[in-house]
Amino acid sequence: MNILAKIRCLLLLAATTCFTAVSAQQIPLNKYGLAVLTDKKQYEQLIKKDSTQELVNLEKYIPGIKKDVRYATTNNFTHQVLYPNNNTAIYLRKPAAAKLKKVQDILHKQGYGLLIYDAYRPYRCTELMFKIVPNDLYAADPRKGSGHNRGVAVDLSMVDLKTGKPVAMPTDFDDFTFKAHQNYQPKDPTVTANRKLLRDTMKAAGFKGSSTEWWHFYLPDYKKYPLMDIVF
16 A cells, blocks of 8 residues: 555545544544534443543532523524523533633632533534524534534623622623624723633633633633533
């Protein structure tokens, strides 16, 4: 076999097989050629080999965390209920959840708490979002998948612990205008301070933020975790 043939074989193998760093199990490919984990048994076998792959329930893992899961309602950019049976459960991979717990602890000392809009998102929902709004400026392209599908991306804001109400931010969640961008300068200094506190605390805990969505954060090593299409 010549060098060119060897390269072709390696590329074919990479395109048809996906392995995690801790598991020799092959993950089936979908119609886009992406490896997407759909079998709960395979997921359970995966976490037996590496506990960091486990998705944990944030409400149990982080006491006092608040949620407003918009995709389980019509109050989102698609104006449709995207999550099956209005499912409002919020999950993240264990390492992401542990970092988020640190964020909650830090914010609590300053009188704030976390408000989760979205966390782990089954891949099927990414497909549905893109079908409704086929624009990757607003919805993740299912041909690439999302950090949410890997369980290491989270959309969130803060609440005031005294009032229990969300703090003022530049926009509402899923506002796809320039005002949601990181380099937008709000006129209200309180809004600027709230956004900075959230972003700085998330960054200090190990998350990376989006330049176009003040609410979106993810782990930089997201590729360590497979795309998933399992409902919990």
